[in-house]
Amino acid sequence: MDNYRYVILGGGMVAGYAARELAERGIGRGELAIVSSDDAMPYERPPLSKGFLRGDEDEASLFINDRAFYEEHGVALHLETTVEHLDSSGRKLLLRGGGEVGFERLLVATGARVRTLDAPGAGLVGIYYLRGLDDSKAIRAAAQESRRAVVLGGSFIGMEVAAVLSQLGLETTLAFPDDRVWKRFFTAEMSAFFERYYEDRGVLLARGERAVRLHGEERVEAVEFESGRRLPADLVVAGLGVTPAVEVLDGAGLAIDGGVVVNEYLETNVPGVLAAGDVANFFDVRSGTRRRLEHWDNAVEQGKHAARVLLGQREPFVHVPYFFSDVFDLSYEFWGATEGADEVVTAGDVRSPSFSVWWSRGDQTVAAFVMNRPDEERALAQELISGSKPLPLPLRS
Ligand SMILES: Cc1cc2nc3c(=O)[nH]c(=O)nc-3n(C[C@H](O)[C@H](O)[C@H](O)COP(=O)(O)OP(=O)(O)OC[C@H]3O[C@@H](n4cnc5c(N)ncnc54)[C@H](O)[C@@H]3O)c2cc1C
Numbered sequence: 369m370d371n372y373r374y375v376i377l378g379g380g381m382v383a384g385y386a387a388r389e390l391a392e393r394g395i396g397r398g399e400l401a402i403v404s405s406d407d408a409m410p411y412e413r414p415p416l417s418k419g420f421l422r423g424d425e426d427e428a429s430l431f432i433n434d435r436a437f438y439e440e441h442g443v444a445l446h447l448e449t450t451v452e453h454l455d456s457s458g459r460k461l462l463l464r465g466g467g468e469v470g471f472e473r474l475l476v477a478t479g480a481r482v483r484t485l486d487a488p489g490a491g492l493v494g495i496y497y498l499r500g501l502d503d504s505k506a507i508r509a510a511a512q513e514s515r516r517a518v519v520l521g522g523s524f525i526g527m528e529v530a531a532v533l534s535q536l537g538l539e540t541t542l543a544f545p546d547d548r549v550w551k552r553f554f555t556a557e558m559s560a561f562f563e564r565y566y567e568d569r570g571v572l573l574a575r576g577e578r579a580v581r582l583h584g585e586e587r588v589e590a591v592e593f594e595s596g597r598r599l600p601a602d603l604v605v606a607g608l609g610v611t612p613a614v615e616v617l618d619g620a621g622l623a624i625d626g627g628v629v630v631n632e633y634l635e636t637n638v639p640g641v642l643a644a645g646d647v648a649n650f651f652d653v654r655s656g657t658r659r660r661l662e663h664w665d666n667a668v669e670q671g672k673h674a675a676r677v678l679l680g681q682r683e684p685f686v687h688v689p690y691f692f693s694d695v696f697d698l699s700y701e702f703w704g705a706t707e708g709a710d711e712v713v714t715a716g717d718v719r720s721p722s723f724s725v726w727w728s729r730g731d732q733t734v735a736a737f738v739m740n741r742p743d744e745e746r747a748l749a750q751e752l753i754s755g756s757k758p759l760p761l762p763l764r765s
Pocket of ligand 1: 377378379380381382383403404405406412413414415416417449450451452477478479480498499500525613616644645646647661662663664665667690691692693694
């Protein structure tokens with residue numbers, strides 16, 4: 369059995385940034401191993417639904433650290449290695465196909481898995497989900513041979529993929545069950561802006577549509593919705609959300625509740641075992657509530673934070689949640705969390721691609737969406753939310 373002082377279970381974004389932090393803080397050669405099902409070194413996922421999918425970015429640009437980094441710091445990469453079980457009392461990971469990896473301290477970073485379609489015909493060729501590099505490559509290749517795409521799901525993955533497929537020249541329909549796009553997050557005005565922006569660029573919108581059947585012989589030919597409507601398609605991409613990847617932890621004694629339950633130090637209930645990123649249901653000291661975030665920034669910052677806690681620097685994770693997305697030629701950013709907000713204020717013109725939206729609870733600013741606004745607004749968003757400050761008057765007028 370290989371034994372390491374530190375092991376990261378999962379080789380995604382958390383792993384890439386945690387490994388870099390551990391290396392920068394001077395761990396010894398041979399002290400760290402990453403065990404990952406992936407066949408690639410840890411890479412950035414956001415480009416998979418943006419520049420990489422469009423064909424503007426190459427694979428080499430995705431890697432969080434290059435191969436020389438792992439060699440130089442003596443970090444062992446166990447790729448294409450799936451962990452079947454965590455034996456927390458034996459301090460080891462049991463691998464599929466046999467073999468074990470022992471650890472003194474473990475960081476669980478298994479991320480999340482896509483929700484798949486539960487409908488007749490879901491197994492037809494031409495239906496894709498997007499989580500990893502291979503998925504993005506496969507969709508890109510399929511797009512070259514397709515004419516009509518239906519993208520299912522009106523949140524950020526669906527919106528990004530629909531934008532790219534339309535830019536690649538496919539006749540694209542974005543279909544979603546709600547009456548407006550990304551209803552859970554956007555205000556009605558924001559949805560209206562994005563819907564117009566998509567329609568102006570040729571994307572067809574199918575609102576209030578839930579897919580119930582996929583038609584075709586071997587390959588998908590059409591999507592049928594609950595309403596009875598049918599849309600022809602030779603490419604279907606489903607962005608139906610994700611669930612935390614916790615199956616590997618069954619029976620390991622870790623508390624699981626909508627993710628791996630960790631405290632404000634990202635520690636699980638098993639001593640020396642931490643969790644971070646998409647899989648972690650962490651105690652957020654800022655809001656006094658539990659959260660599980662599926663954001664790039666959360667994976668980066670929790671990865672680095674967990675690395676420091678592994679090294680004995682035991683401090684709480686205190687961080688304003690942050691998210692970004694790019695669609696067509698637009699880039700927007702979002703800070704904070706809208707829950708419990710009792711006031712929403714918009715600055716700029718929400719019918720133009722330059723506006724910001726501010727959520728407050730009482731006299732505290734709790735969240736902000738900023739798109740193509742002066743840099744001062746970006747800085748202000750971070751300052752107001754991290755300091756729980758009120759929205760200044762000029763933004764209210
Ligand atoms: C296409 C796409 C676009 C995105 N765009 C944005 C964006 O624009 N903005 C934003 O804020 N966020 C975005 N995100 C979200 C962001 O990428 C994730 O939050 C981040 O990747 C989470 O990192 P993680 O390390 O927790 O999980 P992951 O990066 O998913 O890594 C999980 C790792 O665990 C491995 N693993 C799981 N189970 C096992 C096992 N049993 N044995 C071995 N290995 C295992 C997996 O193979 C993988 O290597 C996007 C995500 C995707 C998929």
